[in-house]
Structure formats: structure tokens, C-alpha cells
Amino acid sequence: MATFVPSNSVEQNRFQSISDFTWRMKRGGEVQFDWKGVSYCCFGCVRPAPGQAPRMVICQAGSVEVNAQTEKWCDTADELLEYMVGNDRLRDVITQVAVTERTI
Numbered sequence: 001m002a003t004f005v006p007s008n009s010v011e012q013n014r015f016q017s018i019s020d021f022t023w024r025m026k027r028g029g030e031v032q033f034d035w036k037g038v039s040y041c042c043f044g045c046v047r048p049a050p051g052q053a054p055r056m057v058i059c060q061a062g063s064v065e066v067n068a069q070t071e072k073w074c075d076t077a078d079e080l081l082e083y084m085v086g087n088d089r090l091r092d093v094i095t096q097v098a099v100t101e102r103t104i
Contacts, residue, residue, distance in 0.1 A: 013099035021094050022077035024102070025056055032061060032101040035085045035093060039100070042080055048073060058083045058090070 015021045024031065028045030039061035045054045058080050059071035074080045081091035 008102075013102045015094050015097075015099065018081065018091065018094060021081070025077040025080060028054075030101070030103045031099060033097040033099045035088070035097045038086060040085055040097075044077075056080055 015024075021031075025042065025044040028043075030041070030043050032039060032041045034040075040058065041061045042056065042058035044056050046057050047054050048057075056074045056077065056079070057071055058074070059067045061067070072080075072083050074083075081089070081094065083090045085093060085097070
């Protein structure tokens with residue numbers, strides 16, 4: 001028997017506070033969001049290379065080249081919040097971005 005789990009709306013996925021976002025990233029969450037027509041993705045627990053400790057990463061979504069040119073590796077969620085999304089710091093707009101995908 002299959003279970004249907006409906007998708008959340010953009011409003012249901014929206015971060016309610018900065019601490020909501022930092023909690024998610026500290027626990028290995030994965031988030032994709034749009035800001036001013038550009039998509040971004042961030043991951044809370046990724047190994048940059050085999051054998052290295054997990055870190056957090058954020059980048060503009062797109063091709064491998066776009067990802068590599070825009071990625072920022074971070075040790076804390078607060079560092080992620082300093083990433084520039086267009087002309088805005090993520091910290092200043094995280095509660096306003098349109099979250100399109102978000103892991104629990």
C-alpha cells in the first residue's frame with residue numbers, strides 16, 4: 001500500500017527565524033531556495049573530500065561550473081548566513097527567501 005505525502009507550500013517551507021535555519025543546517029539539512037529569480041542550495045553535512053570532516057556548503061544552483069564558482073565551504077551555520085545571495089547577505093533575507101525544497 002502506497003502512502004501519498006503532499007508537498008508543502010512555499011509558505012510552509014519558509015524559515016520562521018534565523019535559528020530555524022541554523023538548527024536545520026547543524027543537523028545536516030538540505031535546502032534549496034530562490035531569491036530574486038536565482039536558485040541556491042545549501043547542505044549541512046558534506047565531506048569536501050574522502051577522509052575529511054563534514055562541513056557545510058552553499059552555492060548558486062546550476063551547472064557544475066556554476067556550483068564551483070559560487071560555492072562557499074563553512075564550518076558553522078553562522079558562516080553560511082554571511083554568504084551573499086545577489087546583493088543581500090543570507091542572514092538578512094533567510095526568512096524571506098522562497099524555499100522550494102527542504103529536508104526535515
